[in-house]
Amino acid sequence: MESSDKIKLIDRAITEFVELLASQEPAPGGGAASSLVGAIGVALSSMVANLTIGKEKFKDKEELMLELIKENNKIQKELLELIEKDAEAFFKVAKALKMPKNTEEEKNRRKEALENALKEATLVPLEIMRKSIKALRLLEKSLGNSNPNAVSDIGVGAVCLKAALQGAWLNVKINLVSIRDKDFVKNTQKEALSLLEEGTLLSDKIYEEVESILQIT
Amino acid sequence: MESSDKIKLIDRAITEFVELLASQEPAPGGGAASSLVGAIGVALSSMVANLTIGKEKFKDKEELMLELIKENNKIQKELLELIEKDAEAFFKVAKALKMPKNTEEEKNRRKEALENALKEATLVPLEIMRKSIKALRLLEKSLGNSNPNAVSDIGVGAVCLKAALQGAWLNVKINLVSIRDKDFVKNTQKEALSLLEEGTLLSDKIYEEVESILQIT
Numbered sequence: 001m002e003s004s005d006k007i008k009l010i011d012r013a014i015t016e017f018v019e020l021l022a023s024q025e026p027a028p029g030g031g032a033a034s035s036l037v038g039a040i041g042v043a044l045s046s047m048v049a050n051l052t053i054g055k056e057k058f059k060d061k062e063e064l065m066l067e068l069i070k071e072n073n074k075i076q077k078e079l080l081e082l083i084e085k086d087a088e089a090f091f092k093v094a095k096a097l098k099m100p101k102n103t104e105e106e107k108n109r110r111k112e113a114l115e116n117a118l119k120e121a122t123l124v125p126l127e128i129m130r131k132s133i134k135a136l137r138l139l140e141k142s143l144g145n146s147n148p149n150a151v152s153d154i155g156v157g158a159v160c161l162k163a164a165l166q167g168a169w170l171n172v173k174i175n176l177v178s179i180r181d182k183d184f185v186k187n188t189q190k191e192a193l194s195l196l197e198e199g200t201l202l203s204d205k206i207y208e209e210v211e212s213i214l215q216i217t
Numbered sequence: 218m219e220s221s222d223k224i225k226l227i228d229r230a231i232t233e234f235v236e237l238l239a240s241q242e243p244a245p246g247g248g249a250a251s252s253l254v255g256a257i258g259v260a261l262s263s264m265v266a267n268l269t270i271g272k273e274k275f276k277d278k279e280e281l282m283l284e285l286i287k288e289n290n291k292i293q294k295e296l297l298e299l300i301e302k303d304a305e306a307f308f309k310v311a312k313a314l315k316m317p318k319n320t321e322e323e324k325n326r327r328k329e330a331l332e333n334a335l336k337e338a339t340l341v342p343l344e345i346m347r348k349s350i351k352a353l354r355l356l357e358k359s360l361g362n363s364n365p366n367a368v369s370d371i372g373v374g375a376v377c378l379k380a381a382l383q384g385a386w387l388n389v390k391i392n393l394v395s396i397r398d399k400d401f402v403k404n405t406q407k408e409a410l411s412l413l414e415e416g417t418l419l420s421d422k423i424y425e426e427v428e429s430i431l432q433i434t
Contacts, residue, residue: 010231015297017231018256022263022293024271029264030373033257037377039235040250046239047246054241076239080232152391156247156384160254163380166424167373173431174369189433207383214390216406 009087010080026094031086031125031171038132038164039079044157045139046072052146061145068138075135079128079164086124086171092117118179122188125171129195132164136202143209155210162203169196226304227297243311248303248342248388255349255381256296261374262356263289269363278362285355292352296345296381303341303388309334335396339405342388346412349381353419360426372427379420386413 009017009028017036021028049065049072052058058065096117099110139157146154172192176185226234226245234253238245266282266289269275275282313334316327356374363371389409393402 013230014227014234014253014300018260018293018297021257022260022267022289024264024267026268029367030261030370033261033373033377036231037254037257037380040238040254043235043239044247044250047241050239050241051243072239076235080235083231150246152387153247153250155387156250156380159380159383160250163254163373163376166376170369170372170424170427170431173428173433176433177431185433207387210387211390214387214394216390216393216402 009083027087027090028083029086029090029171030167031090031121031128032083034125034164034167034171035079035082035086035128037160037167038128038135039076039083041132041139041157041160041164042072042076042079042135044153044160045135045142046076048142048146048150048153048157051150052142055147058147064141064145068142071138072135075131075138079131082124082128082131086121086128089117089121089124093121114178115180118175119181119184122172122175122179122184125168125175126188126192128168129165129172129192129199132161132168133195133199133202136161136165136199136206140202140206143206148213151210151213155207158203158206158210162200162207165196165199165203169193226300244304244307245300246303246307247384248307248338248345249300251342251381251384251388252296252299252303252345254377254384255345255352256293256300258349258356258374258377258381259289259293259296259352261370261377262352262359263293265359265363265367265370265374268367269359272364275364281358281362285359288355289352292348292355296348299341299345299348303338303345306334306338306341310338331395332397335392336398336401339389339392339396339401342385342392343405343409345385346382346389346409346416349378349385350412350416350419353378353382353416353423357419357423360423365430368427368430372424375420375423375427379417379424382413382416382420386410 021033046069049068053062053065096114099113100106101110142154169192176189179185263286266285270279270282313331316330318324318327359371386409393406396402
């Protein structure tokens with residue numbers, strides 16, 4: 001990964017990123033994929049707002065839409081950054097796993113490095129979950145307030161953000177399995193499960209509402 | 218969109234694609250986003266297989282994994298192509314909508330062009346659904362047969378493919394609403410709903426199985 005490491009993942013072409021994801025290269029993996037899918041969901045949320053502003057018909061929604069775009073832009077940027085951070089965290093875990101373990105001292109140093117790396121590798125997807133929830137709360141506000149021509153895109157945004165949440169949760173969970181600090185495990189799990197529950201309900205609600213708005217006669 | 222049209226969407230950098238998606242440019246939209254999320258899901262499925270082959274421990278799974286990679290590669294490529302096709306189909310609809318409608322003849326020509334464009338814009342996301350189902354069926358085969366270190370990635374693949382299916386369905390549906398050919402509407406809806414039902418169940422099953430394999434003690 002040394003050579004390909006030099007180009008940031010988010011500067012790579014779509015095809016290249018997807019091919020790198022599919023390869024046996026350890027990163028990007030499921031965490032980075034979740035973050036990208038979240039960023040796609042947020043982008044769709046902004047698109048809906050962008051297709052609503054500047055139109056006489058939705059003049060009274062202009063302020064809300066501009067606010068949504070502003071908030072979304074921030075989250076979108078953060079989720080794109082988390083793609084990179086997830087890969088970095090993964091490499092730290094891999095590095096710790098390769099540390100020598102011949103003496104007691106080496107064993108302890110390795111154990112500590114691994115524990116810290118695993119915590120970081122947990123906190124990145126937890127952060128992806130936090131951003132995805134924020135984005136879902138914003139997306140909900142566009143329902144019934146935005147250009148109806150783009151209503152399907154609200155639904156696609158919702159399912160992408162749900163996938164980001166669930167995907168990030170699995171990455172939180174797989175790291176928690178190996179962490180020894182019981183308080184860290186308990187607190188992280190608690191927060192993640194709460195985000196997952198809220199987000200799943202919210203995303204399903206938005207998707208179902210969009211699905212029922214689109215009526216085939 | 219004329220100038221940006223010259224570079225294929227899938228040749229753009231991740232950041233650029235996401236920003237273009239967020240913008241008021243009519244394409245890429247929800248259909249292209251669904252296809253990309255599907256390609257990400259397929260890539261994760263290949264990654265799991267790639268992390269399984271070449272290891273003595275999983276020697277008896279080698280043949281299956283190579284088969285999965287081969288099939289996935291094909292679907293991944295097709296889903297990436299559908300990103301482009303979705304944008305093209307969208308532009309045809311927009312072009313038809315702009316056709317003149319001053320005379321009876323113009324009205325009829327416009328109506329026909331619009332109907333054909335809408336059908337194409339429906340068949341692209343329907344194809345995304347077909348590919349996503351195929352990918353989910355392949356992904357299911359990796360459960361219990363692949364490197365357990367990558368089990369979370371199977372789950373992330375499943376939620377991405379579900380988002381692709383649901384997102385594509387909303388794009389099929391929003392186009393069906395405006396199509397006059399009742400037989401086309403009926404047949405397309407029937408196939409899409411059947412793919413959606415199978416895919417949702419399959420994806421949920423895979424996700425839940427992964428979720429329960431990862432046990433925090």
